[in-house]
Amino acid sequence: MKKYLIILILLPMISCGKNKEQVKLTSTSTVSEKVLDEATDHNKWNALLQKNVSKDGTVNYKAFQKDGKELQSYLDELSARVPNRSWSRNATLAYWINTYNAFTVKLILDNMPIKSIKEINNPWGKKFISLANKKYSLEEIEHEILRKMDEPRIHFAINCASFSCPNLLNSAYTETKLEQQLNTVAKSFINDKSKNSITANKIEISKIFDWFAGDFKKEGSVISFLNQYSSIKINPKAKLNYKDYNWSLND
Numbered sequence: 001m002k003k004y005l006i007i008l009i010l011l012p013m014i015s016c017g018k019n020k021e022q023v024k025l026t027s028t029s030t031v032s033e034k035v036l037d038e039a040t041d042h043n044k045w046n047a048l049l050q051k052n053v054s055k056d057g058t059v060n061y062k063a064f065q066k067d068g069k070e071l072q073s074y075l076d077e078l079s080a081r082v083p084n085r086s087w088s089r090n091a092t093l094a095y096w097i098n099t100y101n102a103f104t105v106k107l108i109l110d111n112m113p114i115k116s117i118k119e120i121n122n123p124w125g126k127k128f129i130s131l132a133n134k135k136y137s138l139e140e141i142e143h144e145i146l147r148k149m150d151e152p153r154i155h156f157a158i159n160c161a162s163f164s165c166p167n168l169l170n171s172a173y174t175e176t177k178l179e180q181q182l183n184t185v186a187k188s189f190i191n192d193k194s195k196n197s198i199t200a201n202k203i204e205i206s207k208i209f210d211w212f213a214g215d216f217k218k219e220g221s222v223i224s225f226l227n228q229y230s231s232i233k234i235n236p237k238a239k240l241n242y243k244d245y246n247w248s249l250n251d
Contacts, residue, residue, distance in 0.1 A: 039091035039175055040081050042098050044074040046172035057159075057167025059250050065109055075102060082132045091175035093149060098173050100141050100158045103129045107138075108161050108249070116247045117161045124160075152215040152225070153182040155208050156189040163246040164195065164206065183229075190229045196243070198232050204241045 048071060052064045064071065078099050083092040104117075107128065111120045120126075124142075127135040146154045159168040166189040173181055189195055189206075197204040209222050216225040223234050 039083070039087050040077055040095060040098075042074075042094065042172035042174055044070060044077065045098055045102055048074065049168070049170045049172060053168050053170035055170060057170070057250060059105070059161070059168055061105075061108055061112060061249075061251050064105060065112065068109065071102070071106060071109075075106065078102065079131050088175060089149070090178040093146070093151060093154070094173040094175050094178050096141055096146050097154060097157045099129070099131070100138060100146070101168060104138060104159060104161050115249055117249065118247050147212075147215060150218070151182070152212075152218070153186045155212055155215065156185040157182060159250070161250055163248045163250050164243070165250065166195070166208075167192075168250065187229045187231075190226055191231050198226070198230055198234060200232060200238065201235050202239045202241075203234060204243050207242050207245045210242045 048064070048067055052060045052067065054060075078095070083095050087095070107120065107123060107126075108114070108117065114120065117123050124139040125137050127137045127140075129136040129138070129141070142158060146158065156166040157169070157173065159165050161168075166185060169181065169185060171181075191198075195206050203223070203226070205222075205226070209216060209226075213222060216222045219225075221236065223236055223238060223240070227234055
């Protein structure tokens, strides 16, 4: 009888012990999930860009080579934290834009010395990008992820390491600044006379507007899209031609 009494007395204590442990585990699990859901801050990439890219988008690849460990550390961060459904649209866009640009720099560094990205065998189709447990190519990130997010300004943000490409911004794209950054690079690229020649009645513009015309025509014509950012008002019936694309390295 005494044994039964002792067991009955101890049962609530054992039960409470289990409850406390369960609460502790649940709390830890929630914290872990919260940490995993947080978007990458891109500070390492920002520091590398500030150090190795000029305000006009000229990239010092030789200097970037000296920062190879820091670049790899950032690429490892990208691999460890891929966007999930809890991320905002801007955080997701910023992640994939930075990923495209950082791995493009990595691709150039791994193939130096070269004078053009086109000297590399299948540079956009090669699946050399490791993120979590999946391999990606640059063209997959561009066409299957970024372009499907219905944001035409991404074409002024991602950089193909070439002179005729939009300049590589010397700061990382971030969730909070993304809208401002996309407007800035759109205006900068469209009004850059080395990329586009614009007058009221005649324009000679980048082949980007030809290759991805559908992305710019979703709410009108290419000219109506240009007029959102051009410092010169373009006649809707202006004569339109496309510039030859210069694939020389942007160094």
